[in-house]
Amino acid sequence: MSARLLSFVLAIASAAAFVSAPRATQPDATRAPATVDGTHSSLLFKVRHLETTNFYGRFNKISGDVALDDKGGSVNIEVDADSVDTNNAKRDGHLKSQDFFSAKEFPKIAFKSKSATKKGDGWEVAGDLSLHGVTKPLTVTVKATGSGSDPMGKKLGYESTFSFKRSDYGMSYGVDNNALGDEVTVILAVEAIAK
Numbered sequence: 001m002s003a004r005l006l007s008f009v010l011a012i013a014s015a016a017a018f019v020s021a022p023r024a025t026q027p028d029a030t031r032a033p034a035t036v037d038g039t040h041s042s043l044l045f046k047v048r049h050l051e052t053t054n055f056y057g058r059f060n061k062i063s064g065d066v067a068l069d070d071k072g073g074s075v076n077i078e079v080d081a082d083s084v085d086t087n088n089a090k091r092d093g094h095l096k097s098q099d100f101f102s103a104k105e106f107p108k109i110a111f112k113s114k115s116a117t118k119k120g121d122g123w124e125v126a127g128d129l130s131l132h133g134v135t136k137p138l139t140v141t142v143k144a145t146g147s148g149s150d151p152m153g154k155k156l157g158y159e160s161t162f163s164f165k166r167s168d169y170g171m172s173y174g175v176d177n178n179a180l181g182d183e184v185t186v187i188l189a190v191e192a193i194a195k
Helices: 003-020 089-096
Strands: 034-036 042-049 053-059 062-069 072-080 108-119 122-131 134-150 153-165 180-194
Touching: 062 153, 062 180, 072 122, 108 134
Parallel strands: none
Antiparallel strands: 034 062, 034 180, 042 053, 042 180, 062 072, 072 108, 108 122, 122 134, 134 153, 153 180
């Protein structure tokens, strides 16, 4: 076989190998940076009232972004403290006061991740929670709840339930006399639009 013919055969074989070679695996769909859709996301909280029952409230303004896959990722959430809603205007006003959120002085509640590790069907996300002018480390578990699409684009769903002590953030009103519990449980359900 001539050198020219040999070169031609090798070139054809290389091209065939390139075409048939498996392509690199694309990242999981949940990895796409996604912007939190505040209209379809929820942040609920509960706290014990008079050691009798759990009292629930919510925040109505949530923003941020989520990017998670098998390699890790990030979660950044921001909440307007002034958007607290307990279905009672007088109580909402009290919660916005210096006894609780001090919404005028500290208008934003934020969680900013530092790391995310895939664990089973979810992620262990470590970061900082900033609330009432105090920033402390917090680790939460995040799970994917599904995906879909609409005219706005691809939608990704995530949910996390976690607890913390509000007194750690300088919000001790009602703790000493057991009027309100110290532990607050948060349920965050996020629908995000993939970029």
